[in-house]
Amino acid sequence: MVQCSAPVDGIVGSYSGNSFALQASIASLLGLALYNASELIVLVFSTFHVYTGLYFWSLLITALLGVMPDALGLLLKYFNLAPIWIPVTLSTAGWCIMVTGQSLVLYSRLHLILHDERILRGVRAMIIINAIILQIPQIISSYGVIYACHLAFGRFFNTWEKVQLTGFFAQEIIISSIFIVQTVKLLRSYPTRSKRRTNIMYQLLAINLAIILMDISLIVIEFIGLFIIQTVLKPFFYTVKLKLEIAVLSRLVSVVQYDSSHDSSGFSDQK
Numbered sequence: 001m002v003q004c005s006a007p008v009d010g011i012v013g014s015y016s017g018n019s020f021a022l023q024a025s026i027a028s029l030l031g032l033a034l035y036n037a038s039e040l041i042v043l044v045f046s047t048f049h050v051y052t053g054l055y056f057w058s059l060l061i062t063a064l065l066g067v068m069p070d071a072l073g074l075l076l077k078y079f080n081l082a083p084i085w086i087p088v089t090l091s092t093a094g095w096c097i098m099v100t101g102q103s104l105v106l107y108s109r110l111h112l113i114l115h116d117e118r119i120l121r122g123v124r125a126m127i128i129i130n131a132i133i134l135q136i137p138q139i140i141s142s143y144g145v146i147y148a149c150h151l152a153f154g155r156f157f158n159t160w161e162k163v164q165l166t167g168f169f170a171q172e173i174i175i176s177s178i179f180i181v182q183t184v185k186l187l188r189s190y191p192t193r194s195k196r197r198t199n200i201m202y203q204l205l206a207i208n209l210a211i212i213l214m215d216i217s218l219i220v221i222e223f224i225g226l227f228i229i230q231t232v233l234k235p236f237f238y239t240v241k242l243k244l245e246i247a248v249l250s251r252l253v254s255v256v257q258y259d260s261s262h263d264s265s266g267f268s269d270q271k
Contacts, residue, residue, distance in 0.1 A: 014080035015228060022228070026078050029232045033071040036239030037063045040246075047246060055108035055249070062101030063242060070094030071235040078228065084146060091231075092142045098238055099168050100131045105242065106175040109249050113182040123175055130171050134164040165222050165230075169215045176208050200251055207244045214241065 015023065040063040048056050073090030076082040107123050114120065137160050144153030183204055214237045221230040 015078045023079075026228065026232050027075070029236045030071045030075045033067055033232075033235035033239050036236070036243065037067040037071070040067075040239060040242055043243070043246065047250070053108070054104065054111075058101055058104040058108050059242060059245070062098055062105060063239070066094050066096075066098030066101045067235045067239055067242075068094065070098055074231055074235070078232075088142055088146065092139055094235075096131075096135050096139070098235065100127065100135070102238060102241060103127045103130075103168070103171055103175060105245050106172060106179065109245070110175070110179060110182070112249070113186050114178065119178065123178070126171060126174070130167055134167045138164050161227075162219075162222055165219055169219055172215060173212065176211065180204060180208055203251055204248060207248050211241050211244060 015026065041060065044056065044059050044063070045051070050056075069090045071094070073087040073092070073094060075087075077084065077087035077091065081087075104127065107120075107127060110120060110123065137156075141153050141157040141160055144151060145157040184201060218230055218234060218237065221233065
């Protein structure tokens, strides 16, 4: 089957330029993503006391079946190390699990601080609907831009890439905002721990701000046309965000569920 050309370098195959700096950046960022994902898997198993619950599985699956296939597929594609259908399948499947998995991680931590079933159902429905609406066209266009260029899939791919990136960014912002608001309310109910409460609030705000800035940078890079840089930064950023999620939750659990004399990072009560 003949491959087609695409208006954005890197969409349909390997990197065709001669910039050693870009080649080194691609290899370094994807290598770091794979390393971070491997480290995250070890961290999940060493942090959790019981290997059950949505938070545990969403973290594990996002790292193992999301980030790792995505990064590996991009390595194979950009350095032309395998037939194109192999890296496209790996990176596309990994991307689907990675972006939806990250939202499930954000959703799973809401159960610690939010008990309004209407809001939880709404967030759950948003994740499912966005996964269907935003990912199915992206999957189709990822193969169409390679094997059916006569149907103008290249133009659709370029447009939909921006749409889905913005849509998932908005989804994560909504879930994170709910978490921040509920966390502030909850921590204010512990007046006897004012110093600890203040520290946790600042940490939560700083970590969530860092996550938001990473998402914004991906959108900016995508809209200025740096497709390859955006795709290799994405799995790396997602591993960083997943590590930050563990930091957020461990600090929150130590304040909410445990007495100050039992400052633990365990999650044995997670469901």
